[in-house]
Amino acid sequence: MLSYRHGFHAGNYADVLKHSMLLQVIKSMQKKNKPYVYIDTHAGAGAYSLTDDFAQKTGEYLDGVAKLWDNTNLPTALADYVEAVKLFNGEYDELSVYPGSPSVVDAQLREQDRMLLHELHGTDHDLLAEFFEQDKQVKVIKGDGLKGLIAAVPPLERRAVILIDPSYEIKSDYIDVANTIIKAHKKFATGVFMLWYPVVKREQTEAMLNLLKNSGIKKQLRIEQAIHADSDEFGMTAAGLWIINPPWQIDELATEALTYLEPLLSHADGHVKVEWEVGE
Helix, strand or coil: CCCCCHHHCCCCHHHHHHHHHHHHHHHHHCCCCCCCEEEECCCCCCEEECCCHHHHHHCHHHHCHHHCCCCCCCCHHHHHHHHHHHHHHHHHCCCCEEECHHHHHHCCCCCCCEEEEECCCHHHHHHHHHHCCCCCCEEEECCCHHHHHHHHCCCCCCCEEEEECCCCCCCCHHHHHHHHHHHHHHHCCCCEEEEEEEECCHHHHHHHHHHHHCCCCCCEEEEEEECCCCCCCCCCCEEEEEEECCCCCHHHHHHHHHHHHHHHHCCCCCEEEEEEEECC
């Protein structure tokens, strides 16, 4: 089982993929002047120290963002991602803090855009609310993000990026997530839905993704990096994004990024995958 508290995992290989692609989706949305809303169903604490006990206990960031920190000639998505994390760390150019998904988006937010953040965990909600306390473009809600998503769509802007990034600590989370996305899509078919998923037990993950794949929803893209082959021995062996309505060229940007990341972060038995599971 994955630890709910993301501080253990901040900046790991799964975050590299998730946040590099999230950033490119946001940049794509901003090619139009029309406003959009960013909806996060499991927003976390907003920011994470890489020097505290959580991060130091696992050291997962050392096999993630840290391996990109001083690299040059990065592909576009990874170069933008590293630049965003460096800006978040300030003037010292040292990797000591890591931005959560809301912070990645917040740095890109324009005057006409807004964020709607859900977090159920008491401590993380309080940290998140404090982090964005002075930001009038951000609303932080303490509650079930899946229920909150259904209530939030369709948004007034009629443009949205929706990140669904649950803990998956409960087995039923997998099916609940898929059913919620299908329900939300029926209310708001043009939104960009970004589902982050882990691979701990492949059959659980694929059952969730197959529900989406067979739902009748069009334009579904899988982006996945496995650092090991599927196994019961290594915990989370892979992680990915399942994107409904991905913006133009996200598949190409993902392919470039994963081609670079595979030899850097994966073991010999790993793999990467960028596939249109459902076309137009």
